Amino acid sequence: MRIWALSIAMLAVAACDSGNVPPPSSQSELRASTPYVEVDEVALRGDGITAGTESFYFAAGQNEVEGALEQALGDPGDKGENGECGAGAMAFASYPGGLTVNFQGGSLVGWNWDSDADNISLNGDYRIGTLRTEIEALDGFVMIEDSTLGEEFALGDRIGGFFEGDAVSMFYAGTQCFFR
Numbered sequence: 001m002r003i004w005a006l007s008i009a010m011l012a013v014a015a016c017d018s019g020n021v022p023p024p025s026s027q028s029e030l031r032a033s034t035p036y037v038e039v040d041e042v043a044l045r046g047d048g049i050t051a052g053t054e055s056f057y058f059a060a061g062q063n064e065v066e067g068a069l070e071q072a073l074g075d076p077g078d079k080g081e082n083g084e085c086g087a088g089a090m091a092f093a094s095y096p097g098g099l100t101v102n103f104q105g106g107s108l109v110g111w112n113w114d115s116d117a118d119n120i121s122l123n124g125d126y127r128i129g130t131l132r133t134e135i136e137a138l139d140g141f142v143m144i145e146d147s148t149l150g151e152e153f154a155l156g157d158r159i160g161g162f163f164e165g166d167a168v169s170m171f172y173a174g175t176q177c178f179f180r
Contacts (some may be wrong), residue, residue, distance in 0.1 A: 040072045042099065042120045046158025046173045049101070049111060058110070058174050062091070062103045069095055073119070085177035092177075098128065102175055110174025122159070122171050130168045135161070148180050 043050040048057040051068035070076070076093040083089040091103040098115025101108060113120060116128040126135070135141060140156035151163040161171040 040119050042069065042072050042097075043124050044099075044111060044113060044120065044122045044171065044173065046156065048108065056108055058108055060108045062106045062108065065101060065103075065108045066093055069093070069099070069101065073097055073099065082177050086179070087175045087177065090175070090177050102177065104175065108174075110172065110176050112170060112172035112176060114170040126168070126171070128168055128170070132163050132166045132168070135163075135168055149178060 040052065041050075042052075048055065048060065049065065049069075050056070051065070051072040054064075054068045056065050056068070066076070073095040076095050078094040079092070081089060081091045087109075088104060090109070092100055093103075094100040097113075097117030097120045099111060099113045099117075099120055102110040102112075113122070114128065121127055135153065135155070138155055140154070142154050144152040144154055144160070149162065152160060153163065154160050159171060159173050162169050
């Protein structure tokens with residue numbers, strides 16, 4: 001009986017072997033030697049923005065959003081403020097690729113995008129220049145009748161845009177400084 005119990009104990013110890021998994025100290029060395037891969041993709045959403053590996057909802061801090069977008073897209077070509085917006089004074093930053101982000105009181109409140117860029121997309125699927133027929137086929141699509149800004153459409157209650165001819169010329173979400 002004693003030999004049987006000893007055999008069971010040895011099997012239990014052998015079953016706890018971690019095989020080829022390195023000890024924790026080796027794992028941290030492995031992580032440190034793995035090269036960092038910069039992600040420069042920006043995904044626009046109806047509730048905010050994802051820049052690289054960071055996601056921001058509307059109301060996120062301006063400094064954090066601008067920092068992530070600068071890493072992903074480069075320095076903004078234009079930054080400023082417009083005190084005459086119907087929604088109230090608004091700060092903005094415009095980045096390479098046609099993305100402009102809007103801030104009020106130091107918080108992200110909206111974005112608009114009006115130039116085709118390989119590293120920017122709407123929900124990962126749509127870009128400036130997407131065919132009108134493709135957008136019109138989406139759930140929640142509706143034309144905004146009597147828009148004074150052009151051929152304006154909505155995708156559900158969070159995303160809007162404009163057509164120029166047979167393609168999308170702008171997408172937007174959140175608070176904008178459009179003069180209607």
